[in-house]
Amino acid sequence: MVGLNALLEKHNGQKLAILGFPCNQFGHQEPGTSEETLKCYRHIRPGECWEPHPDFTILKKIEVNGSGENALYSYLKNALPPSSATATKPIERLFWDVKKDDDITWNFEKFIIDKAGKPRFRFSPKTTVESLHGCIEELINE
Template identity: 40%
Template structure:
């Protein structure tokens, strides 16, 4: 049986409150020593910093956002905290918005950044159990 694994991908972006100002070579050391610090090293694939919204957004985000309904209907007060134009209803609202993409490459779910990780974990588990006969199938 072919191995089925859940893969987490991270995409740094500086469009939300200018919270990722670092250059490519500064991002990993910044995570390790500053934010969150304490020697943190991500256990997921971290891509280069890019735009997820606006005129220069990466195509993968255009695809993801057009494949899943928007989460939330408000950006709050975008003045001085959102750095792209034009604002669109299906845009990513803030850091840590998440997408689940199936093994066939089709987006399945999208979560607002404020959704608790335990809810996301439960949703992913439910989805994977629908795909495979048991959780063991995922890791074997």
């Protein structure tokens, strides 16, 4: 989360926005309401009174996999192949009904979408925010 703020600071004024969608389908790590989740970020994880950057929009909690999958994630997953990651957590920590090959594998899987709204890149949850700078600069400069 802190790294996402730093990414926005680095590209300040370059029409970069980050959207975060809390999801409770991975180990029940986001159990509260959308409002409670924002308080959790501030006080627990990452904590230390963390606030999202003004260009970092955290939206309401959604489902990203299974029969209740949000249409945005259906679109993103259909547009790009799965990240190289596989679900590394035990299956009992994944909370959705129908499992598919293109499912989001864990929290913090990342999609990069260009200025025209076309999904261009998909990264595993293990991909660091710092390693995204090159892809983002490529798209900003197009």
